[in-house]
Amino acid sequence: MSYSQLVDRFTQLHHFAHLGAICGWDRATMMPDGGNEARAAALAELSRLLHERLTAAEMSEWLAAAEQQELDAQARQSLVEMRRQWQQASVLPADLVQAKSLAGSRCEHAWREQRRNxxxxxxxxxxxxxxxxxxxxxxxxxxxxxxxxxxxxxxxxxxxxxxxxxxxxxxxxxxxxxxxxxxxxxxxxxxxxxxxxxxxxxxxxxxxxxxxxxxxxxxxxxxxxxxxxxxxxxxxxxxxxxxxxxxxxxxxxxxxxxxxxxxxxxxxxxxxxxxxxxxxxxxxxxxxxxxxxxxxxxxxxxxxxxxxxxxxxxxxxxxxxxxxxxxxxxxxxxxxxxxxxxxxxxxxxxxxxxxxxxxxxxxxxxxxxxxxxxxxxxxxxxxxxxxxxxxxxxxxxxxxxxxxxxxxxxxxxxxxxxxxxxxxxxxxxxxxxxxxxxxxxxxxxxxxxxxxxxxxxxxxxxxxxxxxxxxxxxxxxxxxxxxxxxxxxxxxx
Amino acid sequence: MSYSQLVDRFTQLHHFAHLGAICGWDRATMMPDGGNEARAAALAELSRLLHERLTAAEMSEWLAAAEQQELDAQARQSLVEMRRQWQQASVLPADLVQAKSLAGSRCEHAWREQRRNxxxxxxxxxxxxxxxxxxxxxxxxxxxxxxxxxxxxxxxxxxxxxxxxxxxxxxxxxxxxxxxxxxxxxxxxxxxxxxxxxxxxxxxxxxxxxxxxxxxxxxxxxxxxxxxxxxxxxxxxxxxxxxxxxxxxxxxxxxxxxxxxxxxxxxxxxxxxxxxxxxxxxxxxxxxxxxxxxxxxxxxxxxxxxxxxxxxxxxxxxxxxxxxxxxxxxxxxxxxxxxxxxxxxxxxxxxxxxxxxxxxxxxxxxxxxxxxxxxxxxxxxxxxxxxxxxxxxxxxxxxxxxxxxxxxxxxxxxxxxxxxxxxxxxxxxxxxxxxxxxxxxxxxxxxxxxxxxxxxxxxxxxxxxxxxxxxxxxxxxxxxxxxxxxxxxxxxx
Incomplete structure (x- = not known):
């Protein structure tokens, strides 16, 4: 029960990450320069969403409950990796995640020109x-x-x-x-x-x-x-x-x-x-x-x-x-x-x-x-x-x-x-x-x-x-x- | 106060819609056929998110409260348009929104080939x-x-x-x-x-x-x-x-x-x-x-x-x-x-x-x-x-x-x-x-x-x-x- 809730949540995160991956690719290959500010803001908002959903209060309950469930070996290893991702995400405050995403987007984008110069x-x-x-x-x-x-x-x-x-x-x-x-x-x-x-x-x-x-x-x-x-x-x-x-x-x-x-x-x-x-x-x-x-x-x-x-x-x-x-x-x-x-x-x-x-x-x-x-x-x-x-x-x-x-x-x-x-x-x-x-x-x-x-x-x-x-x-x-x-x-x- | 909460929420929705707009464009111009199932699922998940955030319980409270606020003419018209979007979104159950997005993505993608044939x-x-x-x-x-x-x-x-x-x-x-x-x-x-x-x-x-x-x-x-x-x-x-x-x-x-x-x-x-x-x-x-x-x-x-x-x-x-x-x-x-x-x-x-x-x-x-x-x-x-x-x-x-x-x-x-x-x-x-x-x-x-x-x-x-x-x-x-x-x-x- 808790494990399947975790599967649903990670599937949802996977869908959101998909949008970020394609928009990230687009930024590096297709996007004109003038699009960068809005793109950076959109990707930062996505980072915040992913972080919020991954670290939501129910997640630690689900993880703890799933670890008490009878699970086969594959689900057990799956759970280990879920906890690892959760742990790495949940120690950071959402504000820091968004600030870093925004600062990183800006710096990376400007760097393309700055490197040339x-x-x-x-x-x-x-x-x-x-x-x-x-x-x-x-x-x-x-x-x-x-x-x-x-x-x-x-x-x-x-x-x-x-x-x-x-x-x-x-x-x-x-x-x-x-x-x-x-x-x-x-x-x-x-x-x-x-x-x-x-x-x-x-x-x-x-x-x-x-x-x-x-x-x-x-x-x-x-x-x-x-x-x-x-x-x-x-x-x-x-x-x-x-x-x-x-x-x-x-x-x-x-x-x-x-x-x-x-x-x-x-x-x-x-x-x-x-x-x-x-x-x-x-x-x-x-x-x-x-x-x-x-x-x-x-x-x-x-x-x-x-x-x-x-x-x-x-x-x-x-x-x-x-x-x-x-x-x-x-x-x-x-x-x-x-x-x-x-x-x-x-x-x-x-x-x-x-x-x-x-x-x-x-x-x-x-x-x-x-x-x-x-x-x-x-x-x-x-x-x-x-x-x-x-x-x-x-x-x-x-x-x-x-x-x-x-x-x-x-x-x-x-x-x-x-x-x-x-x-x-x-x-x-x-x-x-x-x-x-x-x-x-x-x-x-x-x-x-x-x-x-x-x-x-x-x-x-x-x-x-x-x-x-x-x-x-x-x-x-x-x-x-x-x-x-x-x-x-x-x-x- | 409530009006500025609405501005924040709509700004957030705008960022998420940005990701959908670019991924929608990508689907029609760049994406190989094999990517469609995952893309459709990701865009459907986004539709659900936009719908949830636009129709969340606090929105009707914020709208009602903002309509009692002292606002200048521009903010007042802004509020009218916010209510219109909210109203159109909130009458639909989230499941219907997602089901339609998914069915539409599938139908549209298959149509490209079906039209040719x-x-x-x-x-x-x-x-x-x-x-x-x-x-x-x-x-x-x-x-x-x-x-x-x-x-x-x-x-x-x-x-x-x-x-x-x-x-x-x-x-x-x-x-x-x-x-x-x-x-x-x-x-x-x-x-x-x-x-x-x-x-x-x-x-x-x-x-x-x-x-x-x-x-x-x-x-x-x-x-x-x-x-x-x-x-x-x-x-x-x-x-x-x-x-x-x-x-x-x-x-x-x-x-x-x-x-x-x-x-x-x-x-x-x-x-x-x-x-x-x-x-x-x-x-x-x-x-x-x-x-x-x-x-x-x-x-x-x-x-x-x-x-x-x-x-x-x-x-x-x-x-x-x-x-x-x-x-x-x-x-x-x-x-x-x-x-x-x-x-x-x-x-x-x-x-x-x-x-x-x-x-x-x-x-x-x-x-x-x-x-x-x-x-x-x-x-x-x-x-x-x-x-x-x-x-x-x-x-x-x-x-x-x-x-x-x-x-x-x-x-x-x-x-x-x-x-x-x-x-x-x-x-x-x-x-x-x-x-x-x-x-x-x-x-x-x-x-x-x-x-x-x-x-x-x-x-x-x-x-x-x-x-x-x-x-x-x-x-x-x-x-x-x-x-x-x-x-x-x-x-x-």
């Missing part, structure tokens, strides 16, 4: 409020859960993950990654790569993107692909919206971006239809989500054996070129080069971008630095990790990401956790089904790969906690050794 | 429920207001309008329109028109559409234009979304369609910013809305003097052609030809399409015919009014319109009321500012026209009832004689 001072004007509200959020969450403020934000994206474990993971990385980057750069220094010659028209790039999405079995009956400043995967599982951005001089960025977002999309499209409205039916965590996009982009699409699949599509889009040769493309797509932009980074240098952001946002939330201190710390670490000078270049520095603009602190670590999970999943899958060289030579090889992900990840949704999900799929919990082995094998063997 | 039987399967729920709605509304069931629906779109007045208006039309159609066809029989030679690429038509929207001062910072099966004007005043459909063989349909929707859009974009969230700040009625689109399309854009403005844009889009000559275009755009499709009809035969629909929907709602009787009655009247045989051709007959698919009965008369108001506004404007021949010869002529509409219609929003609005703008209430004079002057003089 390298306008750090303008950005600060909006961003200080986002930081203040996020600190307040972390303080309240931390007090309620007994966690450190930053841990309490981390837990929103990676349930169960703590700074303590992350400090170990990133500490371990710092021990071997700089040396590995150096060794790879050394090794690639004299490598000859034939560069594709542009321009590559946006129309043709879009066609190539659609071809690749079709090959990766994106369901176009339940989703679409558009353009936005910052690529993302949004919408709802029945209608997944992925975006990309195009550069006429370089088709690799949009191609790999689309493959990446298609990984996110297939996870969403592969969730079990019967529980989409419930917390237990949603994706497990941001790290697991990212593991799917990075599985698609890094493990699969940049694997040398995948070039045979990609090549005909690239040639169909752009005609023949000397650069369009499998071994050359494989070298191009595994080229390691320290750079400013996280989303354009290769998989070897990428974790250094995350180490930097993890440090900045942890210090920012816990108050040991202020918003105006970010550029200096950013410049220092970029110099130290990658030997790059970012002073004064905010556009390609601390203004490059969308995450902080709306106060999504605690999210960045998920990217590197995702890379590690992806490597671990790829290792387990290849032990089970044969390595990618064998698999991708088979005509049904992609089906086999997607079948493994469907069985082990997508259709599991949130039926188990992350450790259990990963152990069932791979035989062990998170083990960063697989990521190291992957990089070593691909870049140094 | 001429599938009347398939359509009936969904449509019977829409009719049953609409009759129930009309019965409940009628019982609460003492109006006839159909009048109670009419009043939703045209506050104050009744069948009795419409029967007079349409009775009058029936007296002179058939003879006028005959006389015009007679007169145009030997008229030579040079037809533009296609195909006209969709890209170029879209460019032309954007050029014309810019000339008509559509604010692209607060709106956009896309493609849908059935053209409409949606979105919100800060972000107005108009749509069109393209036919490569004929650019006139999309061109005039865009001009028509731009008229709707400018009304929305011209509403006073300070009261957008309140009933008093919204468009006056569907008939007044349609008067703006028809003012743009019929009074302005098909006026011979407007061709000098349109010609350079058409030539820029499609190059030079013998057909692209002002007098020839003017003849083309005032060509009268009985046809199957309402939205493609000329302004002379158009009212016959409305007379037919008015009769059908009135009888359908009041129960003297059933859904399955529509095709026969349709065929009979099309024969009688326009001499056309529609038997078996549902696609171009009773399946052609979107309105009935989601139960929007009572809306159709607004089109002809709009044509009459448009003629009346055009007559008043020309008395005041000079006739269109003079005005459109002036470089600032369009500004003068839009300024008149802005002052007299757009910025008045719902500050006055329809009769008062029209009397202040034109010196008299609705007077169909202006429409007759317009047709006679344009087509027979």
């Amino acid at each position: 390298n306008d750090w001072q303008g950005f600060l004007g909006n961003f200080r409020e986002v930081v203040a509200l996020s600190r307040e959020e972390a303080r309240i969450r931390g007090a309620a859960t007994g966690l450190r403020p930053y841990d309490s934000l981390l837990d929103l994206y990676e349930p169960g993950m703590r700074c303590q474990q992350l400090d170990q993971v990133f500490g371990d990385l710092q021990g071997w990654l700089p040396a590995l980057i150096q060794a790879v750069c050394e090794r690639q220094r004299d490598q000859h790569i034939q560069m594709p010659v542009g321009p590559f028209s946006i129309e043709r790039q879009a066609e190539l993107g659609r071809d690749v999405m079709a090959m990766l079995q994106f369901d176009f009956q339940r989703g679409r692909q558009d353009v936005s400043v910052h690529p993302f995967c949004g919408g709802v599982p029945s209608d997944v919206r992925i975006t990309t951005r195009y550069d006429e001089a370089d088709f690799t960025q949009s191609l790999m971006g689309i493959i990446h977002e298609t990984g996110h999309a297939r996870y969403e499209q592969g969730l079990p239809p019967s529980t989409l409205a419930l917390p237990v039916g949603q994706a497990r965590s941001m790290g697991i989500h990212e593991s799917q996009s990075l599985f698609f982009e890094m493990q699969l699409a940049r694997h040398p054996a995948f070039m045979q699949r990609l090549l005909p599509l690239i040639q169909r889009a752009f005609g023949a070129q000397p650069a369009f040769e499998a071994a050359n493309l494989a070298r191009l797509y595994t080229r390691v080069e320290p750079g400013f932009i996280r989303v354009d980074a290769d998989e070897v240098t990428y974790p250094t971008h995350i180490m930097l952001r993890y440090e900045v946002e942890q210090k920012l939330i816990e108050g040991s630095i202020e918003a105006e201190d970010i550029p200096d710390l950013w410049a220092e670490r970029m110099q130290q990790y990658l030997g790059l000078d970012t002073r004064g270049n905010y556009r390609d520095g601390c203004l490059q990401d969308i995450h902080w603009t709306d106060g999504s602190f605690g999210y960045f670590p998920s990217y590197t956790l995702g890379a590690m999970y992806a490597a671990q999943f790829a290792a387990a899958l290849q032990r089970e089904l044969g390595d990618f060289n064998q698999l991708l030579a088979r005509s049904d090889g992609l089906e086999a790969v997607f079948g493994w992900l469907q069985r082990n990840i997508w259709q599991q949704a949130s039926r188990f906690d992350t450790d259990t999900l990963v152990r069932q799929a791979t035989g062990e919990v998170l083990n960063p050794a697989h990521f190291r082995a992957h990089l070593t094998q691909r870049y140094l063997d | 001429n599938d009347w039987q398939g359509f009936l399967g969904n449509f019977r429920e829409v009719v049953a729920l609409s009759r129930e709605e009309a019965r409940i509304r009628g019982a609460a207001t003492g109006l006839r069931p159909y009048d109670s629906l009419l009043d939703l779109y045209e506050p104050g309008m009744r069948c009795q007045q419409l029967d007079q208006v349409f009775g009058d039309l029936q007296g002179w329109l058939p003879a006028l159609i005959q006389a015009v066809c007679e007169r145009q029989r030997d008229q030579h028109i040079q037809m533009p030679v296609g195909p006209f690429s969709i890209e170029r038509q879209a460019e032309l559409g954007r050029d014309v929207m810019a000339m008509l001062q559509f604010d692209f910072q607060r709106g956009r234009q896309d493609v849908s099966v059935h053209p409409f004007c949606g979105g919100v005043p800060s972000d107005v979304r108009i749509t069109t459909r393209y036919d490569e063989a004929d650019f006139t349909q999309s061109l005039m369609g865009i001009i028509h929707e731009t008229g709707h859009a400018r009304y929305e974009q011209g509403l006073p910013p300070s009261t957008l969230a309140l009933p008093v700040g919204q468009a006056r009625s569907m008939g007044i809305h349609e008067s703006q689109s028809l003012f743009f399309e019929m009074q302005l854009a098909r006026h011979p003097a407007f061709m000098q403005r349109l010609l350079p844009l058409i030539q820029r889009a499609f190059g030079a052609q013998p057909a692209f000559e002002a007098a020839n275009l003017a003849r083309l755009y005032t060509r009268v030809e009985p046809g199957f499709i309402r939205v493609d009809a000329d302004e002379v035969t158009y009212p016959t399409h409305i007379m037919l629909r008015y009769e059908v929907e009135q009888k359908l709602i009041e129960g003297s015919i059933e859904a399955e009787d529509i095709p026969d009655l349709w065929a009979e009247r099309m024969q009688q009014y326009l001499g056309l045989d529609t038997r078996g051709n549902y696609r171009d007959g009773c399946l052609q319109d979107i309105h009935w698919t989601d139960g929007s009965f009572g809306y159709f008369p607004s089109y002809t009321l709009g044509a009459m108001y448009a003629a009346q506004f055009a007559a008043a404007l020309q008395r005041e500012l000079g006739d269109f021949n003079q005005l459109l010869a002036r470089s600032d002529g369009l500004e003068a026209v839009f300024g008149w509409l802005q002052r007299n219609i757009w910025q008045q929003a719902s500050r006055f009832d329809t009769d008062t609005l029209v009397r202040q703008a034109t010196g008299e209430v609705l007077n169909p004689a202006h429409f007759r004079a317009h047709l006679t002057q344009r087509y027979l003089d």
